[in-house]
Amino acid sequence: MAQGPPRRTRLNRPATFPVVGELSVGLSVAELVVVSFDIDGTMEFGDPPGPVPAAVARELVARGYVVGVASDWPRSQQQPLWSRHGIEPRFVGGKHHLHEVKAAFPDATRYIHVGDTDVDEHYAVLAGFEFLRVDDLELPVVAETIDDPVDRA
Numbered sequence: 001m002a003q004g005p006p007r008r009t010r011l012n013r014p015a016t017f018p019v020v021g022e023l024s025v026g027l028s029v030a031e032l033v034v035v036s037f038d039i040d041g042t043m044e045f046g047d048p049p050g051p052v053p054a055a056v057a058r059e060l061v062a063r064g065y066v067v068g069v070a071s072d073w074p075r076s077q078q079q080p081l082w083s084r085h086g087i088e089p090r091f092v093g094g095k096h097h098l099h100e101v102k103a104a105f106p107d108a109t110r111y112i113h114v115g116d117t118d119v120d121e122h123y124a125v126l127a128g129f130e131f132l133r134v135d136d137l138e139l140p141v142v143a144e145t146i147d148d149p150v151d152r153a
């Protein structure tokens, strides 16, 4: 009638409920990062093409980043363009709408705009976004280039 082993196994089972709760709070709130991409001169499918592959944007989406577009293209054309590259942007607008993006995602810890011109920088800084100029990015551009620009520099 030895009853030791089965009982011990049961008691050693981790309490899953509290752990799951902590994790979900930490990931969803603490790590929210908003990334805005210009198109022309920035994305590989822009006109002219830029150094950022669509795969990098898809990777950021997969990592839980809020990825969207702020370019000079008409709103109606931006969404279909990104859809063709497998990305459903969470926001679409002009660069001068970046402050609205920040208001729409008030809980994010970082706001990043990736672009190629002084106009991009102007509106990014005005809206309180970090600005990543594509000419300054190490090539080839990978998700980590956008993910942690402090590390890159």
Ligand SMILES: [Mg+2]
Pocket: 038, 039, 040, 041, 042, 115, 116, 117
């Ligand atoms: Mg551009």
